[in-house]
Amino acid sequence: MHRVFCGELITDGVNFGPKSLLIDDGKIVSHEEYSPGVRVDSPDIDLTSHAVLPGMIDIHVHGGGGRDLMEGTVEVIEFMSRRLANCGVTAFLSTPLTAPLDAIATCCAAAEDAMKGDLPGARLVGLHLEGPYINLKYKGAQPPEFIRTPDASEFEATFDRWMDLIKVVTLAPEVEGGFDLVKFLSNQGIIASVGHTNATFDEVSRAIDMGARHATHCFCAMRPMHHRDPGTVGAVLARAELKAELIWDNVHVVEPIAKILCQIKGASHVICVSDGTTGAGMPEGYRFELWGHGAIVKNGAARLEEDETTLAGSAIGMDACLRNAESALGLEAATLLCCANPAESLGLQGKLGTLAVGAEADFFGWSRKSRSIVETYIAGRRAPA
Structure with a gap:
């Protein structure tokens, strides 16, 4: 049992000021x-000079640091967990891209194996x-x-073994x-996400x-919004049923548009993702x-050389997404986009993405001065550098 002394405790969109967290058995x-x-x-943790936030959850990340989760090994998942x-980030979804079905299946099998053991850093919570x-x-x-025509029977035959691990599938519904x-x-409890549509x-x-x-x-x-054709974007803005992923790197989406999205949908309906490759x-x-x-x-993002x-994909991590969201909305609202909202979408509210009593002790110190990560803790233990 130990305590974390927080200069500011910020969780679920609220700044509770200076608090200490009592942690027992990782909770x-x-x-x-x-x-x-x-x-x-010691063994108490001194973060009195910093804000303490819930660990972020990245529900859309392909790789980073020169590695790609499409390598399909437990070792690359361990690498990404540390990174x-x-x-x-204290929890993430491994995100295969469009590829041959057997390559995607290999990624699923690697995720299954990785989730059976203890990862060195961020938790893998699905695909x-x-x-x-x-x-x-x-x-x-x-x-x-490698693009394929949607086929529910094919999907079931290919991925039946991992149906409980697959949390989100991006697809074009109109095809x-x-x-x-x-x-x-939807009937399988998997989030259908409209994208590349x-x-x-x-x-x-x-x-x-x-x-x-x-x-x-x-x-x-996705099909853009026009005043005579609201398109996919118009539906995302208009329909409260949809939560919107946002790559807040100020390259994929510039700050004024990101703020408009949050103002129209409300901060509780937007999820920051890195989409890191x-x-x-x-x-x-x-x-x-x-x-x-x-x-x-090049110029702050990854780009195809042919065009x-x-x-x-982005060239940043979730810490940069948080920094950009903080600049535009304030740190309290930023914790919704980066922590609480992805947890709620995955059915992990109360467990991850929050520092409420009973939650996992996944958190990080955030320097208000440098606007950067100080150190990250998972289950109350400092994550390896």
Whole structure:
């Protein structure tokens, strides 16, 4: 049993000021007051000079630090677990992109094996399959040669073994078979997320009626909004049933648009994601491959070399998303986008993404001065650097 002394305790959109957290067996058992100038001795944790926030949850991340989760091994998941923890992420969804079905299945099997053991950093809480059932017109950086027509029977036959691990599937509902797949996923308790899609407003509304509940990286790789054609984006803005992913790197989506999204939908309906690919955290000019397609980190994002106007995921971590959200909305609201909202979508509210009594002791110190991660803790233990 030990205590964490917080300069500010910020959770669930509220700043509770200076508090100490009592931690027992990896869980938060109480919040307590403490006197200014308190002496903090080991094994207690001194974060009195910093804000303390719930660990962030990244529900859309492909890789980073020069590695790709499509490598399909437990070792790369362990690498990402350590790397993400250094960005303040304490839970994540491994996110395969559009690829051959057997390659996606290999990623699923690796996730299954990784979840049987203890990861060194961030917890792996499932999978987000981004594709392959998407619309060629809005493929973005997804390899076009592996795009498939939505097929609920094929999905079940391929992924039945991992149905409990798959939490989110990005798909284009308007493509033939798409609505049936949305309904199938919903019946399985899997979040159907509209993305890489040319769906009209009415088609998105129909997908919502079938059970769709997310929109993947809102504004990016989807039919835009026009005053005579509200498109996919218009439906995302108008329909409260959908939670919107937001890559808040100020490249994929610039700050004024990100703020408009939050103002229209409300901060509780927006989820920050990194959408980090192999180039995340790598220097400008770093080159890598996305299933045979060259990509480069340039001007703050990953881009396809064959067409640098096509973004290929972000080059940042969730700490940068938090920093940008803090600048625009304040740190309290930012904890909703990065912590509470993804937890709620995954059915993990009260356990992850919060520092409420009874929750897992997953948290990080945040320097108000440098606006950066100080240190990250998972189950009350400091994550390895």
